[in-house]
Amino acid sequence: MAWWLMKSEPDVYGIHHLQAEGTTLWDGIRNYQARNFMRAMEIGDRAFFYHSNASPPGIVGLMEVVETGLVDPSQFDAASKYFDPASKPEAPRWDCVRLAYRATFPTMLSLEALREAFSVEDLPVVRRGNRLSILPVSDASAARLFRLLGVEPDA
DNA sequence: GCCAACGTTGGC
DNA sequence: GCCAACGTTGGC
Incomplete structure (x- = not known):
C-alpha cells in the first residue's frame, strides 16, 4: 500500500465536495508526471x-484509491476545459483514478507547518514553486504526517 | 537537438 | 498582481 499527496483547489473541488459525493473521478490531470503517478x-x-x-x-483530509486505470472522459469532451484534441479514443492519452472520501482531519496541516517539519527531500510539496499536483509520499513521511496531525493512520 | 518564448501552477 | 518554477512548443 502506497501513500500519495493530491492537490485540488478548494474553490473548484475541495474536501467538502468529496465528503458530500463519497467518491470522485480525479480527472483533468494534464501533466505526464502526475499521470504516471496515477498509473x-x-x-x-x-x-x-x-x-x-x-x-x-x-x-486537510484523507482519501482512498478505489478504482484505477480509468480513461479520463474529459479529454474527449469538446465543451470541457480539459478537452485534448490530440487525444484519440483508440489511444487515450490521459487516464485517472477514482478516490473515496475517508476523513477530514480535525486540524489542517498548513504548508507553513509542513515546511517546519519536512525537508524538500522528505516531502517535495514543500519545495518553493512546486507545481506537481500529484506526489508520492514515503511510508516514513506518511507516519510523520499522522503524528503531526494527531490521528491514527487507519482513522 | 538546442533554446527562446510561452503558458500554467501556485504561493504570497 | 507578481513572480518563481518548470513543462511544452516551435523555429532553426
Missing part, C-alpha cells in the same frame, strides 16, 4: 488531500 496507484492506496491556491494551503 502507479493501486486499489487501497491512500492519498492526502491537499488544498492548493487556498489561504492557507495545506493538507
